[in-house]
């Protein structure tokens with residue numbers, strides 16, 4: 001294969017060149033103002049992002065991990081509690097549970113969507129269950145209709161881990177409005193990425209948001225140096241908010257461009273024996289954060305593509321119930337067969353709005369010849 005140039009997983013430089021004047025002006029405006037903490041861009045971005053999701057409100061925080069950790073705390077998660085989530089996710093989902101001194105309870109994922117299998121949820125719920133945290137992995141929403149039905153039956157709130165799902169939809173409603181609250185990450189490579197770390201919690205519940213804002217700002221009350229609860233410093237950085245406001249204006253367009261590339265990949269990868277392409281469940285719109293195929297001898301393909309200058313990634317090589325950090329969950333090999341199998345078979349191909357279609361054709365041709373060779 002002759003790839004025109006090396007293909008990265010994401011190309012943030014290419015994105016910057018499309019919006020450079022607006023980004024540069026926004027950064028300069030914040031620097032000139034000297035309002036680096038809680039500047040006006042923070043409140044404006046919170047309102048604009050909440051509106052973009054279709055939610056009533058949003059609270060900006062320092063990163064997606066803090067969004068999860070603080071949202072769980074605002075739901076009252078603490079020692080002795082259990083939080084039901086998935087193992088087929090980034091470590092942060094489980095880490096946030098441990099940081100609240102609660103116990104993660106992992107359920108397996110659906111083999112088609114790679115997200116929480118709602119048919120396994122009921123059996124995971126106990127008297128100690130305080131919260132359910134589905135993850136919209138790779139931008140594909142979990143089966144929120146089924147998950148919310150089980151949660152409602154048990155009176156347990158649901159927190160969406162929407163870190164990878166800016167703009168994903170179920171039945172026309174966006175991630176961020178599908179549960180009781182949702183957490184987003186603006187890690188640079190996300191569909192909406194900052195120039196550093198940033199995160200957001202979105203919800204329609206005003207009291208919950210007030211608790212969250214207090215926790216993220218030293219437990220502060222109304223008066224200066226009045227601290228009502230033990231909180232932390234996890235505010236959204238004003239410079240990041242200013243950059244994110246500029247980028248939000250292009251997010252619908254970028255998500256459309258991602259989808260066009262996904263269509264091109266899926267067409268080019270059609271009918272290759274033993275290569276499973278990602279797809280959308282009925283009624284669902286993925287945000288297509290990642291284009292992740294599933295195949296045997298995954299590592300060999302990854303090596304071959306790397307040799308040609310094509311970056312790929314494995315999301316994730318070890319399900320988190322088998323990570324040493326999650327020992328408290330008591331997880332052991334064999335507990336979650338689908339998650340464990342996926343970790344050996346998934347491979348994410350380069351995907352970003354500026355990805356040249358020629359690169360997609362060439363990568364797909366290489367996958368085809370790899371499989372043809374056995």
Ligand SMILES: Cc1ncc(COP(=O)(O)O)c(C=O)c1O
Nearest residue numbers: 063064065090092163185186187
């Ligand atoms: C599913 C998921 N949850 C949580 C996070 C944590 O977000 P952050 O990296 O902003 O802390 C990430 C992102 O990296 C993620 O992919």
